[in-house]
Amino acid sequence: MHHGPAAELGKDYSIEYKTRLGVILFFIYLLVYAGFVFIGVFYPDLMGITALAGLNLAFVYGMGLIVLAIIMGLVYNYFCTRHEDKMNKEAEL
Secondary structure (H helix, E strand, O other), rough: OOOOOOOOOOOOHHHHHHHHHHHHHHHHHHHHHHHHHHHHEEEEEEEHHHOOEEEEEHHHHHHHHHHHHHHHHHHHHHHHHHHHHHHHHHHOO
């Protein structure tokens, strides 16, 4: 047996905004991650220095990357939802 979609999907009026924001956030993350890789490849001894509360730079930077990804996901969701709501209201008029 087949069934339809769980939710009715309509036209996405904010696809350009969401794409642009996603690409911007991707490149920001890429730069921060490239910094991590650069240090790891060219200055590996630097990764061993104590950076914060007795933890080395590799751990702090790595955990920072994870936290940054979560924050960026929340930022993306917030701004995209806000823009979608705005565009949907305009489309109803």
